[in-house]
Amino acid sequence: MNRVTTSDFEKFLAQNKEMIEASLPVMIERLHSPEVLKEAMMYSLKAGGKRIRPLLLFATLDSFKNCFEIGLPVACAIEMIHTYSLIHDDLPSMDDDDLRRGKPTNHKVFGEANAILAGDGLLTYSFQLISDMDHSEVTPQMKLDLITNLAKAAGPEGMVGGQIADMEGEGKNLSLEELEYIHIHKTGKMLAFSVIAGAILSKARNDQIQKLESFAYHIGLAFQIRDDILDIEGTEENIGKRVGSDQLNEKSTYPSLLTMEGAKDKLTFHIDEAKNILASIELENTDKLLKICDLIATRNH
Amino acid sequence: MNRVTTSDFEKFLAQNKEMIEASLPVMIERLHSPEVLKEAMMYSLKAGGKRIRPLLLFATLDSFKNCFEIGLPVACAIEMIHTYSLIHDDLPSMDDDDLRRGKPTNHKVFGEANAILAGDGLLTYSFQLISDMDHSEVTPQMKLDLITNLAKAAGPEGMVGGQIADMEGEGKNLSLEELEYIHIHKTGKMLAFSVIAGAILSKARNDQIQKLESFAYHIGLAFQIRDDILDIEGTEENIGKRVGSDQLNEKSTYPSLLTMEGAKDKLTFHIDEAKNILASIELENTDKLLKICDLIATRNH
Numbered sequence: 149m150n151r152v153t154t155s156d157f158e159k160f161l162a163q164n165k166e167m168i169e170a171s172l173p174v175m176i177e178r179l180h181s182p183e184v185l186k187e188a189m190m191y192s193l194k195a196g197g198k199r200i201r202p203l204l205l206f207a208t209l210d211s212f213k214n215c216f217e218i219g220l221p222v223a224c225a226i227e228m229i230h231t232y233s234l235i236h237d238d239l240p241s242m243d244d245d246d247l248r249r250g251k252p253t254n255h256k257v258f259g260e261a262n263a264i265l266a267g268d269g270l271l272t273y274s275f276q277l278i279s280d281m282d283h284s285e286v287t288p289q290m291k292l293d294l295i296t297n298l299a300k301a302a303g304p305e306g307m308v309g310g311q312i313a314d315m316e317g318e319g320k321n322l323s324l325e326e327l328e329y330i331h332i333h334k335t336g337k338m339l340a341f342s343v344i345a346g347a348i349l350s351k352a353r354n355d356q357i358q359k360l361e362s363f364a365y366h367i368g369l370a371f372q373i374r375d376d377i378l379d380i381e382g383t384e385e386n387i388g389k390r391v392g393s394d395q396l397n398e399k400s401t402y403p404s405l406l407t408m409e410g411a412k413d414k415l416t417f418h419i420d421e422a423k424n425i426l427a428s429i430e431l432e433n434t435d436k437l438l439k440i441c442d443l444i445a446t447r448n449h
Numbered sequence: 450m451n452r453v454t455t456s457d458f459e460k461f462l463a464q465n466k467e468m469i470e471a472s473l474p475v476m477i478e479r480l481h482s483p484e485v486l487k488e489a490m491m492y493s494l495k496a497g498g499k500r501i502r503p504l505l506l507f508a509t510l511d512s513f514k515n516c517f518e519i520g521l522p523v524a525c526a527i528e529m530i531h532t533y534s535l536i537h538d539d540l541p542s543m544d545d546d547d548l549r550r551g552k553p554t555n556h557k558v559f560g561e562a563n564a565i566l567a568g569d570g571l572l573t574y575s576f577q578l579i580s581d582m583d584h585s586e587v588t589p590q591m592k593l594d595l596i597t598n599l600a601k602a603a604g605p606e607g608m609v610g611g612q613i614a615d616m617e618g619e620g621k622n623l624s625l626e627e628l629e630y631i632h633i634h635k636t637g638k639m640l641a642f643s644v645i646a647g648a649i650l651s652k653a654r655n656d657q658i659q660k661l662e663s664f665a666y667h668i669g670l671a672f673q674i675r676d677d678i679l680d681i682e683g684t685e686e687n688i689g690k691r692v693g694s695d696q697l698n699e700k701s702t703y704p705s706l707l708t709m710e711g712a713k714d715k716l717t718f719h720i721d722e723a724k725n726i727l728a729s730i731e732l733e734n735t736d737k738l739l740k741i742c743d744l745i746a747t748r749n750h
Contacts, residue, residue, distance in 0.1 A: 181605040185613045236569065241561035260542030261616055264565065264608050268537065271569065272604030275576045279596040288589035295580040295596060303573030304482040304490070310565050312486045315562055417727070 157439045161203065167216065169194070170200045171224050181269070188266035189273075192231045195249055200371075200440075201226045201342040207436035208346025208360065221281045222294060222345045225274035229302050230338060232270035235263050235310065256326065274298070286349065287447050293348050301341035310334030322400035327347040328369065336368030359429045363437075376401040380408065382448060389391040391440035419445045458740045462504070468517065469503045470495065472525050475580065482570070489559040489567035489720065490574075493532045498551055499690040501741075502527045502643040508737035509661065513537075523580045523595060523629050523646045526575035531639060533571035536564050575599070587650065594649050602642035611635030623701035629670065632693025637669030660730045664738075667723035672745050677702035681709065683749060720746045 150158050172193045176186050202223035209219050238245040238253040239260060245253050255263035278294050301305055310323040310333025317326060379394045381405055386440045393400045400409035419441050424440075473494045477487050503524035510520050539546040539554040540561060546554050556564035579595050601607055611634025618627060644665040648658045680695045681704055695702050703712035722740050727735050727742075 179605050181610040182617065184617065185605055185610060209461065232569075237561075239565065241565065261540075262613065264537055264540065264542065265613055267569075268533075269605040269609040271572055272600050272609065275596055276600035276604060279593045279600065288593055292580045292589055292592055296577055299573050299580065300578035303577060304480050304486055304570040308573065309482040309486060310485045310568040312563065312566055316483065316485065401604045422595055 150336050157305050157436065160206075160436060160439075163216075164203045164206055165199050167206075167220060168199050168223055169196075171220055172227060175224050175228075175273075177387050179273070182297055184258065184262060185269055186253060188262045190272055191257060192235050192254050192266065193227065193270075193364060195231075195251055197230075197249065198279060199227065201230055201338060203440060204339060204342040204364070204437075205346045207440055208343045209350060211434050211438050212352065213347070213432040214346070214350040217435040219283060219346060219350050221277045222349065224276040225298065226338065226342055228270040228277070228346070229298070229307075232267040232274075232294040233302075233311070233338075234305055235267040235270075239263060242311075242315070243386030267354060271302070290348055291352075294345055297341055297344055297348070301337040306337035307335075310337070317400070319398060320400070322405075324405050327402070327405065329370040331369060332365065336365060339368040339371065340364035354386060356429050356431075359425055363425045363429075366418040366425065367441060367444055369417050370418040370422065370441075373402045373411055373418065374444060374447060376403055376413070377408070377411055378448065452552070457544070458737065459505075462738060464517075465504045465507055466500050467498050468507075469524055469528060470497075472521055473528060476525050476529075476574075480574070485559070485563060486570055489555060489563045490571055492558060493536050493555050494571075495526065496532075496552055498550065500528065500532075502531055502639060504741060505640060505643035505665070505738075507645045508741055509644050510651060511737050512732040513647070513653065514733040515647070515651040519584050519650050520588060520647060522578045526578040526599065527639065527643055527646070529571040529575040529578070530599070530608075533568040533575075534603075534608055534612070536568040536571075536641075540564060540648060543612075543616070544713065552653070564632060572603070591652075595646055598642055598645050598649070600640040605639035605673050607634055608636075611638070613667055619702065620699060621701070623706075625706050627629060628701050628706065632670060632673040633666065633716030636673060637666060640672065641665035641667040657730050657732075660726055664723050664726045664730075667726065668718040668742060668745055671716050671719040671723065671742075674712055674719065675705045675748060677704055678716070679749065683685055717744060 164280060173190060176193065177189045179186055202219075205214050205223050206217050209216060215406065219377070233255045234248060237243050238248060239255055246256055247253060253263075254266060258266065275298070278291055278298065281291055302308065310330055313326075313332055315332045317330060322330075327348065340361050343360050344357060347360050352360070375395065379391060379401070382391055384391050402414060406414060422441050426437055431437075474491060477491045477494065477673065480487055503520075506520050506524050507517050510517060535549060536555045538544050539549060540556055547557055548554060555567060559567065574598060576599070579592055579599065580590055602635045603609070611631055613646075614627075615631045615635055618631060623631075641662050645658060648661050653661070677695065680692060680702070683692055687691050696705070703715060707715060721740050724739060727738055732738075
């Protein structure tokens with residue numbers, strides 16, 4: 149029942165980017181903090197990217213016929229946590245990257261110490277954005293549910309745990325199970341939180357939240373498989389980094405573990421599962437979430 | 450009206466340390482995270498220290514005749530944030546310290562990447578501890594007030610802002626105003642949060658919370674002035690680091706800006722102010738908070 153037209157969806161994509169990119173500077177500007185800290189935080193926040201997490205949040209709100217406005221502070225909080233994780237991941241002691249999306253990484257511009265603190269600041273501030281939310285439909289308990297879920301998704305049992313596992317796995321031949329552990333934690337949990345947050349804000353029933361979490365699990369893995377495929381089949385121009393870097397770094401990937409054909413089958417499997425689960429949830433309108441599945445399956449950057 | 454005896458207060462100090470040091474491992478052990486992450490988090494949490502922040506929290510609870518138990522998750526959250534800040538401050542790109550309290554710093558044992566992530570994990574988990582609090586007297590709104598205040602105290606407008614300002618001030622001759630900005634933000638805000646948290650958990654009135662915040666502001670500065678004095682007059686054995694390191698590093702301090710006599714006068718001023726403010730708040734019992742003032746004024750480590 150995919151009634152949204154491509155151009156409707158493209159409008160939604162543009163609107164999502166616009167909303168989030170207009171709000172983030174406002175959130176930073178109002179801080180009473182040393183200027184260099186605000187500059188360092190803002191530098192990476194405005195570096196762009198796909199804004200896929202806010203997209204998932206807004207699409208989930210839409211699936212409950214909820215307004216986008218209610219989700220804006222949470223969407224900003226999610227982007228701040230995503231951005232902090234990129235700043236810390238790029239540090240010399242981690243991935244040691246000089247460039248991200250074609251621009252010098254945070255520590256290259258502001259120095260390592262400021263980059264670490266910009267990350268710390270973004271992480272801490274994200275919780276404040278949620279606890280301070282001011283919307284008549286958002287109850288204190290909803291905010292606490294958001295905070296608990298966000299801390300779990302971003303913290304030692306989520307993204308931070310995944311990043312540790314990723315570094316421990318470097319240079320090793322990983323099993324498929326180990327590879328999935330890393331992806332589910334490093335990227336999957338925050339993608340899932342984006343969906344869960346939309347459900348919490350829409351007063352979803354528990355069974356709906358659980359199913360949406362499974363849905364997000366599948367699209368999270370699909371997202372990662374597509375990433376691995378693009379690293380081989382993509383063009384440098386589209387993906388913005390060197391093609392073949394995984395192979396060069398001897399990284400375990402879906403194609404390296406399953407062959408390219410196996411990886412593509414796996415991608416199709418997860419997308420199909422996600423769509424099946426979505427169909428089983430009583431939602432008002434799944435158009436946008438379905439379009440996101442297709443976007444993830446076919447994206448070329 | 451200082452009715453608590455020295456031995457009562459020493460029992461309270463010991464009990465505080467015991468409570469916090471028994472609880473922290475429990476909070477970490479229950480995490481489903483890679484072992485090395487849990488080890489790195491625990492290594493610095495158990496490195497000890499004065500546990501002055503939980504002490505302030507428990508003493509504030511006591512001043513409202515509230516039980517200690519209600520504050521334990523928040524006390525752990527505060528120690529986690531304090532510990533994360535030490536781990537990140539010690540990093541090579543920040544203060545580059547190899548030793549803390551006589552033991553190798555976190556990155557010396559676990560490597561820089563793990564140390565950064567252990568800090569990130571502790572920071573994130575601290576918010577979860579508060580949002581997950583399970584106590585019949587703690588309402589959702591109280592938890593949100595705690596989270597908002599904690600994020601402000603620890604984040605870009607608090608501790609992180611102070612650390613940035615501290616680094617920017619390195620090697621410069623600071624004015625007293627600049628020096629106080631650094632101390633109020635780098636250490637003062639989290640000390641103040643410890644007091645504010647005790648007040649929130651005791652359903653304090655807004656005017657009481659505001660006065661307790663002023664009280665904490667004065668003991669926070671007193672704490673820092675005493676630190677600067679000890680760096681000159683203390684013994685290496687007592688303070689656990691080289692005496693005279695501030696002068697060696699050409700750091701602006703209270704004695705360097707005000708002379709030693711001026712610094713001691715300033716210390717007395719802030720302690721007196723703190724005690725005066727405390728006397729003006731209608732509290733059940735200020736014995737322990739008063740003893741903490743004396744402890745801060747006279748500590749030799």
